[in-house]
Amino acid sequence: MRNLSQCKTCLQPKDWCYCAGIRPFDCGIEFVILLHPLERRRRIASGRMAHLMLKKSHLIGGHTYTHDKTVNLLLSNPKYFPMVMCLGNDAKNLSAMTKVQKKNLVPEGKTPLIFVIDGTWSTASKTVRLSENLKLLPRICFTPINPSRFRVRTQPKENCLSTLEAIHQTIELFGDTYGFDLKSRKHDHMLEVFDAFVAQQAEYVKKLKASSTGLKHRKKKAA
Ligand SMILES: [Zn+2]
Numbered sequence: 325m326r327n328l329s330q331c332k333t334c335l336q337p338k339d340w341c342y343c344a345g346i347r348p349f350d351c352g353i354e355f356v357i358l359l360h361p362l363e364r365r366r367r368i369a370s371g372r373m374a375h376l377m378l379k380k381s382h383l384i385g386g387h388t389y390t391h392d393k394t395v396n397l398l399l400s401n402p403k404y405f406p407m408v409m410c411l412g413n414d415a416k417n418l419s420a421m422t423k424v425q426k427k428n429l430v431p432e433g434k435t436p437l438i439f440v441i442d443g444t445w446s447t448a449s450k451t452v453r454l455s456e457n458l459k460l461l462p463r464i465c466f467t468p469i470n471p472s473r474f475r476v477r478t479q480p481k482e483n484c485l486s487t488l489e490a491i492h493q494t495i496e497l498f499g500d501t502y503g504f505d506l507k508s509r510k511h512d513h514m515l516e517v518f519d520a521f522v523a524q525q526a527e528y529v530k531k532l533k534a535s536s537t538g539l540k541h542r543k544k545k546a547a
Pocket of ligand 1: 331332333334335336341342343344
């Protein structure tokens with residue numbers, strides 16, 4: 325029998341709760357994960373999963389952020405250099421930059437604060453367009469190395485990654501510029517938890533399909 329009561333932290337049904345397997349780490353960059361209300365209802369909310377794994381990260385929900393107090397407080401904090409993960413002509417592609425170029429992206433002594441919109445690139449563009457305070461921030465993007473590992477939720481394009489995978493890749497490309505020891509591969513733990521969760525979901529969907537086919541078959545027989 326499935327335990328459908330919800331875990332208060334990961335918001336998954338208790339028997340899918342992945343909290344026990346999480347080992348939070350500091351990646352040298354601060355991420356602000358902006359959660360669209362539509363994404364919040366998804367079966368795998370990978371933005372929340374990423375937030376739980378990143379020691380210094382923020383999870384904020386909403387459609388637009390022009391008047392969001394937490395976002396504006398972060399933006400006005402002089403210790404940060406804020407950027408947004410979003411496509412656009414002026415977006416700097418981390419995958420195509422040298423280490424020096426990446427270092428020069430953020431003024432000396434500032435901590436990169438990267439806003440990531442939980443959803444597709446097009447959700448990101450829309451949210452940024454509608455948020456006056458995010459619109460003018462420097463944009464960064466990257467070229468995905470691998471197709472998404474997301475098997476449960478179909479991604480609109482093959483090179484479209486989940487929020488967690490996008491953050492993992494950003495750490496891969498940018499983390500060592502800000503003191504994160506890439507060789508520790510601590511960030512790969514994000515993918516391990518994600519993969520295990522996706523596999524569990526895929527198994528559940530398979531069983532569900534098998535039992536509904538069986539049911540149809542039995543009904544046909546009975547008819
Ligand atoms: Zn949980």
